[in-house]
Amino acid sequence: MRLTQYFLPTMKETPSEAQIVSHRYMLRAGMIRQASAGIYSWLPLGHRVLKKIEQIVREEQDATGAQEILMPTIQSADLWRQSGRYEDYGKEMLRITDRHERDMLYGPTNEEQVTEIAAAYIKSYRQLPKNLYHIQWKFRDEVRPRFGIMRGREFLMKDAYSFDIDAESGRRAYNKMFVAYLRTFARMELKAIPMRADTGPIGGDMSHEFIILADTGESAVFCHRDFLERDVLALDVDYESDLQPIVDEWTGLYAATDEMHDPAQFEREVPAESRVSDRGIEVGHIFFFGEKYSKPFGAIVPTPEGGETTMQMGSYGIGVSRLVGAIIEASHDDKGIIWPEAVAPFKVGLINLRSGDDDCDAACDDIYDKLNAAGVEVLYDDRPERAGSKFADMDLIGLPWQLVVGPRGLKNGVVELKSRRTGETEELPVAVALERLGG
Amino acid sequence: MRLTQYFLPTMKETPSEAQIVSHRYMLRAGMIRQASAGIYSWLPLGHRVLKKIEQIVREEQDATGAQEILMPTIQSADLWRQSGRYEDYGKEMLRITDRHERDMLYGPTNEEQVTEIAAAYIKSYRQLPKNLYHIQWKFRDEVRPRFGIMRGREFLMKDAYSFDIDAESGRRAYNKMFVAYLRTFARMELKAIPMRADTGPIGGDMSHEFIILADTGESAVFCHRDFLERDVLALDVDYESDLQPIVDEWTGLYAATDEMHDPAQFEREVPAESRVSDRGIEVGHIFFFGEKYSKPFGAIVPTPEGGETTMQMGSYGIGVSRLVGAIIEASHDDKGIIWPEAVAPFKVGLINLRSGDDDCDAACDDIYDKLNAAGVEVLYDDRPERAGSKFADMDLIGLPWQLVVGPRGLKNGVVELKSRRTGETEELPVAVALERLGG
Numbered sequence: 001m002r003l004t005q006y007f008l009p010t011m012k013e014t015p016s017e018a019q020i021v022s023h024r025y026m027l028r029a030g031m032i033r034q035a036s037a038g039i040y041s042w043l044p045l046g047h048r049v050l051k052k053i054e055q056i057v058r059e060e061q062d063a064t065g066a067q068e069i070l071m072p073t074i075q076s077a078d079l080w081r082q083s084g085r086y087e088d089y090g091k092e093m094l095r096i097t098d099r100h101e102r103d104m105l106y107g108p109t110n111e112e113q114v115t116e117i118a119a120a121y122i123k124s125y126r127q128l129p130k131n132l133y134h135i136q137w138k139f140r141d142e143v144r145p146r147f148g149i150m151r152g153r154e155f156l157m158k159d160a161y162s163f164d165i166d167a168e169s170g171r172r173a174y175n176k177m178f179v180a181y182l183r184t185f186a187r188m189e190l191k192a193i194p195m196r197a198d199t200g201p202i203g204g205d206m207s208h209e210f211i212i213l214a215d216t217g218e219s220a221v222f223c224h225r226d227f228l229e230r231d232v233l234a235l236d237v238d239y240e241s242d243l244q245p246i247v248d249e250w251t252g253l254y255a256a257t258d259e260m261h262d263p264a265q266f267e268r269e270v271p272a273e274s275r276v277s278d279r280g281i282e283v284g285h286i287f288f289f290g291e292k293y294s295k296p297f298g299a300i301v302p303t304p305e306g307g308e309t310t311m312q313m314g315s316y317g318i319g320v321s322r323l324v325g326a327i328i329e330a331s332h333d334d335k336g337i338i339w340p341e342a343v344a345p346f347k348v349g350l351i352n353l354r355s356g357d358d359d360c361d362a363a364c365d366d367i368y369d370k371l372n373a374a375g376v377e378v379l380y381d382d383r384p385e386r387a388g389s390k391f392a393d394m395d396l397i398g399l400p401w402q403l404v405v406g407p408r409g410l411k412n413g414v415v416e417l418k419s420r421r422t423g424e425t426e427e428l429p430v431a432v433a434l435e436r437l438g439g
Numbered sequence: 440m441r442l443t444q445y446f447l448p449t450m451k452e453t454p455s456e457a458q459i460v461s462h463r464y465m466l467r468a469g470m471i472r473q474a475s476a477g478i479y480s481w482l483p484l485g486h487r488v489l490k491k492i493e494q495i496v497r498e499e500q501d502a503t504g505a506q507e508i509l510m511p512t513i514q515s516a517d518l519w520r521q522s523g524r525y526e527d528y529g530k531e532m533l534r535i536t537d538r539h540e541r542d543m544l545y546g547p548t549n550e551e552q553v554t555e556i557a558a559a560y561i562k563s564y565r566q567l568p569k570n571l572y573h574i575q576w577k578f579r580d581e582v583r584p585r586f587g588i589m590r591g592r593e594f595l596m597k598d599a600y601s602f603d604i605d606a607e608s609g610r611r612a613y614n615k616m617f618v619a620y621l622r623t624f625a626r627m628e629l630k631a632i633p634m635r636a637d638t639g640p641i642g643g644d645m646s647h648e649f650i651i652l653a654d655t656g657e658s659a660v661f662c663h664r665d666f667l668e669r670d671v672l673a674l675d676v677d678y679e680s681d682l683q684p685i686v687d688e689w690t691g692l693y694a695a696t697d698e699m700h701d702p703a704q705f706e707r708e709v710p711a712e713s714r715v716s717d718r719g720i721e722v723g724h725i726f727f728f729g730e731k732y733s734k735p736f737g738a739i740v741p742t743p744e745g746g747e748t749t750m751q752m753g754s755y756g757i758g759v760s761r762l763v764g765a766i767i768e769a770s771h772d773d774k775g776i777i778w779p780e781a782v783a784p785f786k787v788g789l790i791n792l793r794s795g796d797d798d799c800d801a802a803c804d805d806i807y808d809k810l811n812a813a814g815v816e817v818l819y820d821d822r823p824e825r826a827g828s829k830f831a832d833m834d835l836i837g838l839p840w841q842l843v844v845g846p847r848g849l850k851n852g853v854v855e856l857k858s859r860r861t862g863e864t865e866e867l868p869v870a871v872a873l874e875r876l877g878g
Contacts, residue, residue, distance in 0.1 A: 009560035121448035
């Protein structure tokens with residue numbers, strides 16, 4: 001993409017309404033625009049990141065055998081009356097009356113809806129286990145939306161729902177999601193720590209939140225320092241094998257959110273020098289709640305033994321849009337965002353130091369064409385701007401690699417390749433630079 | 440995907456509530472489930488088709504230089520007051536009051552919202568032309584939703600918006616979309632005819648609907664028979680060239696929707712034997728409306744001459760979810776759906792005639808693994824069902840190719856390859872069949 005044609009409205013000023021760094025940078029980098037309180041439009045750069053995160057989430061769900069569906073945003077209030085949550089949910093639920101005076105709502109989550117589907121179609125234990133997930137917009141009418149898309153009202157969530165014949169099988173489904181979450185966040189280069197968590201309005205007796213440590217996190221969290229050094233990237237998993245050892249390993253050390261924190265236990269189990277008290281951003285939350293929804297919806301199957309049983313369920317959420325902010329909170333400097341390569345909107349920023357100069361233009365056009373032909377995503381700053389402004393914008397939007405083409409280097413046949421993360425630069429012949437970038 | 444694991448709730452009975460063939464087959468093939476009136480969940484098979492259609496639409500939009508964004512579903516009523524459409528839109532608009540008593544709405548379309556964005560960021564004629572599109576759920580509170588997802592209330596739409604410096608450039612933007620639409624529908628093997636159309640609540644002075652002829656269409660349409668014989672697939676386009684000749688060719692013959700129909704002109708211009716009066720399904724609608732929205736939103740840019748001008752706009756919609764139904768209406772027989780290959784949920788249905796038989800199972804497993812390894816999408820019916828039921832289900836869900844593996848054939852080293860569209864079958868050695876399917 002050429003920047004002269006791209007819709008990338010960056011700004012130099014720091015927007016006064018933004019209190020945290022991810023919100024500031026997302027506004028300044030032209031990723032989002034506020035539509036109304038807690039509701040945002042995703043501009044082209046932001047949209048690209050959102051789609052990459054969504055795709056990673058999807059691939060890791062699919063790898064477990066979960067199947068993608070898509071439930072609507074607008075639900076009938078009657079569904080929620082059946083589970084008893086219609087009144088419970090309070091003012092966070094956006095309630096709607098349609099033209100025929102029927103009570104509807106904008107789904108804040110989908111336990112009721114998916115259980116209705118499972119109850120309608122799953123009629124034999126042979127159809128179990130199943131895990132159905134979707135990636136869909138949700139709405140929670142937060143009283144004070146803030147921090148940009150981190151605590152917005154309309155947000156994109158992946159929510160999966162497992163259906164099993166018994167609690168043991170349900171535990172296996174829970175473990176699959178637990179491990180899939182470790183892998184999902186690791187692919188985004190996030191250190192997400194699974195912490196014992198409160199089940200809140202979803203309910204159930206087993207629950208973990210996946211938490212990124214960050215000063216700007218919404219709540220206090222407590223964990224063992226060893227979590228911070230663990231590497232999850234090598235975790236290549238056979239999902240049909242027993243995953244309990246992995247889960248045990250990741251739940252064996254103390255880690256709890258504020259609501260579940262037990263100071264006495266923390267001090268007893270964790271040596272003083274390993275106690276981490278920090279703030280955390282929740283990026284995922286998994287629940288096992290057995291029959292809480294399957295019972296009111298009559299999600300019952302005959303058993304192999306000739307009896308019948310109520311399905312065991314869990315639900316598993318990832319805040320897809322929130323992850324965009326969480327990644328920025330975890331990966332930035334004072335110049336801007338530093339995207340992990342897997343979610344970067346483009347891999348390479350190509351900077352023409354002297355747009356209009358025939359040699360520079362020709363060299364850049366050639367590099368641009370070759371990178372595109374090789375399928376390397378490149379944003380080419382071909383604007384007639386001064387170099388300083390191009391560097392500032394490129395640092396702000398945080399592409400992993402900057403390829404700088406100037407008249408002096410070209411005379412010697414070299415260009416400069418810079419890593420946004422380390423700041424290291426190298427002068428390289430064009431062909432070598434292209435090879436490095438996969439072009 | 441193995442059918443024993445897939446969530447594919449097919450039904451034998453014809454659902455009584457479904458009046459048209461696409462609705463019947465989508466329910467019977469386990470593609471959708473009604474959530475409430477005019478609102479549907481997309482089950483795995485339906486979701487796959489929806490995503491394929493979405494991706495074709497996206498690729499053809501991108502090819503024109505349009506850029507993808509994503510605007511939220513919930514909009515502020517104030518935006519619509521600014522354009523004057525808040526009252527005009529009537530009861531089809533789903534109106535919502537949030538917890539702070541602010542008037543909101545579920546967007547039925549996005550002219551206001553995108554114009555607010557353009558007005559905020561496009562500050563120079565150098566930033567023009569631009570075309571921003573998104574693929575997002577919309578809601579129109581139809582008084583009588585019917586025909587399944589064809590006339591639902593919550594539906595997925597691609598809507599693009601062009602911004603230009605003057606009417607001539609605006610016309611070029613319109614032409615790009617016109618041609619992109621021809622290509623988009625052709626890739627889905629749909630004969631979509633551009634027809635002069637009423638502009639309705641969007642407004643403007645130039646508009647075409649893209650119409651599929653079908654008995655079950657919602658409205659009467661009139662056109663020259665020659666349209667039905669035209670082939671658009673060869674249309675390889677340079678979008679920077681002058682597209683007017685293509686547009687002229689496709690608008691040169693009579694074609695009009697009911698609202699724009701002029702019987703006298705029809706009889707004057709079209710020989711009696713070439714007059715087609717039929718019913719049509721609208722799958723796309725494009726509009727050029729100049730300053731209708733840019734004016735109230737102050738979407739003004741300085742001109743090269745030093746003055747300033749209001750941007751010229753158009754908007755361009757494709758009914759993404761509706762297309763699923765439209766394709767079925769256009770491509771089915773009395774046994775079920777016949778998917779065009781580009782949008783088929785899987786390319787191949789692998790039928791094991793005797794699941795449980797060692798030889799059949801081994802041959803099928805081998806074929807299944809090879810097709811998957813080659814990236815050929817295959818649905819493997821490995822259920823312990825009788826052959827008749829497997830054939831019926833496979834015909835119903837309409838995958839382009841059926842690969843039938845039975846004990847008798849295997850003795851002679853052959854399998855049967857059947858085209859769902861033509862019904863033609865061939866006995867082939869396994870390796871040859873795999874090669875045919877790209878495996």
